[in-house]
Amino acid sequence: MRQQNVMWQPVVIELNRSLYSEEMVCSMSTQLFYIPETENLQGNEEMHSHLVPASYHRVTASGSAERIMNGEYDPSIVQTLVNCIQNAEQRDRNVRNGLQVMRNAAPSSYKPFIENIIRWQDDAERYLQNAKQLTMQVTGAAEGQGQSPYSQSQRAWPYF
Secondary structure (H helix, E strand, O other), X not given: OOHHHHOOHHHHHHHHHHHHHHHHHHHHHHHHHHOOOOOOOOOHHXXXXXXXXXXXXXXXXXXXXXXHHOOOOOHHHHHHHHHHHHHHHHHHHHHHHHHHHHHHHOOHHHHHHHHHHHHHXXXXXXXXXXXXXXXXXXXXXXXXXXXXXXXXHHOOHHHO
16 A cells, blocks of 8 residues: 555544444434334434434545545545535534433433433544544644645645
8 A cells, every 4th residue: 555545544443433433323312212211302303413414424534535545536535525524523513412402301211321322422523533633634734744745736624
């Protein structure tokens, strides 16, 4: 694997970690729709209206990073990766708000379960931030990172 492709491996790893955490958030919060005590839990439906696109953007960012790591390169792939990270971040804020509403509205016996969902969401966001920082380093967008393997015209980053 060429050196510039190896540099993308940590981005792929962090995005995969974020995706795994997101899988847990999706699975657990959707499960609440199938439990009689929580099937109409305030905040869950609204939270899902942001969780679904957040998941889509994570999947797309991950696929873009995989393509770059495996040797495919076009500036539009990096731009897709960057924009999808940003879009996932924006959706995550609304997911978090919905989870807070859910926690506050949940029967006391389900509050620990929702706290667990929130911890998974924390992980999903943390790993996404790690991927963002690593992408900034690889593309040369972070100050003080030295010479980027990508020419100035190929950088996607004034977006961050």
